[in-house]
Amino acid sequence: MRIVHYTYPSYRSFAPVTGRFSRSPWSGLETEIDRLFASALGDVARVAPSNRFPVDLYEDKDNTYVRAELPGVSRADINVEVVDGYLTINTSRKTPAQDGKPEESLALSRSLQLSDEVQADKVSAAYENGVLTVTLPKREQAKPKKITVAVN
Numbered sequence: 001m002r003i004v005h006y007t008y009p010s011y012r013s014f015a016p017v018t019g020r021f022s023r024s025p026w027s028g029l030e031t032e033i034d035r036l037f038a039s040a041l042g043d044v045a046r047v048a049p050s051n052r053f054p055v056d057l058y059e060d061k062d063n064t065y066v067r068a069e070l071p072g073v074s075r076a077d078i079n080v081e082v083v084d085g086y087l088t089i090n091t092s093r094k095t096p097a098q099d100g101k102p103e104e105s106l107a108l109s110r111s112l113q114l115s116d117e118v119q120a121d122k123v124s125a126a127y128e129n130g131v132l133t134v135t136l137p138k139r140e141q142a143k144p145k146k147i148t149v150a151v152n
Contacts, residue, residue, distance in 0.1 A: 053108050055089075064118060064136040068110065071130040080125045080134060087112045087123070087134065117141070 056067040070078070072093050079090040088111045095104040114120065118136045125134045 051106070051108055052110055055110055055112070057112075059138075062138060064115075064138065066112065066134040066136065068132045068134075069130060070108075070127075070132050073108075073130070075127050078125075078127060078132060080123075080132075082114070082120045082123050085114050085116075085120075087114055087136070089132065089134070 053068060053070065056065075058065050058067070066087065066089075068089060070091060070093075073091050077092050077094075079088075081088045081090075088109070090107070090109045092105055092107045095106075097103040114136065117138050119139055122137045123134065125132060127133075
């Protein structure tokens with residue numbers, strides 16, 4: 001880690017200070033906080049590319065689930081693959097031609113790295129009411145086991 005000496009910016013003005021309207025030392029605080037967050041989170045806070053869609057990940061003791069909301073997408077246009085430890089979801093959304101505008105098509109894709117505890121040969125997917133749910137079963141070794149402790 002590198003320590004950089006920081007000096008707080010001065011707010012000197014060429015206009016004369018009159019009465020109670022002098023500049024507060026706290027007036028630049030919001031700008032400085034924004035600058036610090038922008039420098040610290042610059043790579044993380046970028047907006048996702050437009051051809052990606054958000055997914056929700058959650059799990060229980062037997063499965064991990066990937067849930068994606070894909071409204072307006074036909075079931076036939078969804079492709080789910082598990083290859084080399086990655087789950088890839090590809091789809092396209094078509095907007096019909098109307099009012100003289102041509103038909104538009106948008107390709108969407110999302111790829112997630114799977115952990116070693118997923119059984120890739122037993123992955124299943126269901127699409128209902130615009131929501132795609134991919135079920136990733138866990139291996140038996142990865143499932144938590146309850147051990148009882150006997151007290152003498």
